[in-house]
Amino acid sequence: MGIVSEEEAIDELQKLINQVEGPLKKTFEKVHQGYLRENLSRFLKARDWNVSKAHTMLLDCLRWRVDSEIDSILSKPIVPSELYRDVRDSQLIGMSGYTREGLPVFAIGVGLSTFDKASVHYYVQSHIQINEYRDRVLLPSMSKKNGRPITTCVKVLDMTGLKLSALSQIKLVTIISTIDDLNYPEKTNTYYVVNAPYIFSACWKVVKPLLHERTTKKVHVLSGSGKDELLKIMDYTSLPHFCRRGSSGSSHHTQSVDCFSVDHPFHQQLYSYVKHHYETQGQGEPAKQGSFHVGFPEPGADGVQIVKTIESEMHNLENRNGLGKPVDDRKVSP
Template sequence: MFLFKSSQHHDGNDPIQRDAKVKELKVALGPLSGRNAKFCTDACLRRYLEARNWNVDKAKKMVEETLKWRDAYKPEEIRWHEVAHEGETGKVSRANFHDREGRTVLIMRPGKQNTTSAEGNVRHLVYLLENAILNLPEGQEQMVWMIDYTGFSMSTSLSVRTARDIINILQNHYPERLGIAVLYNPPRIFYAFWRAVKYFLDPKTSQKVKFVYPKNKDSAELMRSYFDVENLPKEFGGNATLEYDHEEFSRMMAEDDVKASRYWGFDDKPSYAAQGCVTRDITVQSILPSGHSKAEVAPEPF
């Protein structure tokens, strides 16, 4: 349950003015090379400006902090074989379908938490965020989170401290990446955790969170507006079957590791999963995106 922080207001909607802001930010950052230049696309700079209300100075500081973090943490160098043990239960995985807007979907299952390592959980999630971004269609900057609370308990939940640490990374280094977060059938016990985590989120981010419940008319309408329900997994109110296969998912991630290496300009880090060193046990039925309608956010149940 970790979301992306973003701004509450915008400095006008004039495309020409915003293009000028992007150019101004480019000049302010100065010459960039290597991975920094690859990272700082116009679309990327727009997200940072959006997150800082189109204030160039604040956006510049935010970008520079991210570049420092990426240089130290090297998220683009994380490989599946390094984090595969965190994903054995399918607690976080990338679906092989998109929403109606073509956004990459990450499926989360808090009830399948299988480790207690704060750093391991963070590194696993960062890997999958980078992978989700790698698989965004051209022109799309955001992703979708679908969170299934089957089996959730406080004993399987991450600590508030770990959640806070993850939120700090996401809000500072992945601004404006979240399109929608679907919280499917969270139990009453979850609300205490949600209130604690929500404290660290800004209001605009909170508004992207949709509480969805089985056999609820508003929830069903909400899901139909964002997804092809005929292919949506049953766990989220659809008709398709969702089965996590760790070996199949590992093969898919190994292939994406090769794509990531090529994208970032290095091919010298082997993918051991591709060489057969996969663990056990995702993928869901393929869903083709169609339509572009939306529905109002379902109100929070408290």
């Protein structure tokens, strides 16, 4: 008998996943944090509500978590603190606040991230720690505060500084995005793209047709810094620092704190949380330098095609640009 509703699909997947035991069951509890049906729904959405495919995806995710010891990653600080500062300076991500509906607002400096101050393993470790802190600390806390399940976030992508040289970072970005696609599906409600230069517009034009409609509907390219549009869903205090310029009405506000900085309250709280959990495990020795190695999943055929398309388009832009004005200096509107 075919599945005729989303609720029935969730019921079917729940029956299947109830059969898992041992380490898989334990790590799944870390995933759903008491919001079982909402999290089963995420995997079903990622597989177009095909129960069998969603079941396979979820089992693969749970095995990855067990094999890579993801449950303990929030007790593995990146040390020394100077190395963590280097990671933060070159992998620009932070949390600036919450939407009026209670969703965490994550800011990502796509254009200015250099990923050149640490090994790939530290960047992956840091990214997963932020994911796990979001899912195991922030979202459950906001769910309780708001009296309803809050299981997603919004992301504001700052394209300032995006250049053709970003081609060298595609491999690392692909690793991180593949980890998210396979193991943290449907965790982002909406992507807002701001400060987009011409190079982004050109790449988005060729990549958009390759993406699932479910994904493209989430992406909103905003004009300029996107401030006016973002203020419709969040207060000024939750705007990422790079969105607070431009438009009227900001002169009476104080200068915002850079939410990418290691000194921002979000990163201080996250780092303190990880250090505390390391220390409370009864470790006799100080944490030693050494990245937390995680298995890197192979990107699917669609992911490979998207990367090749981006590489091809960026090479075309480079060839067309010649000795003219740098294409990454030209701003575009949505």
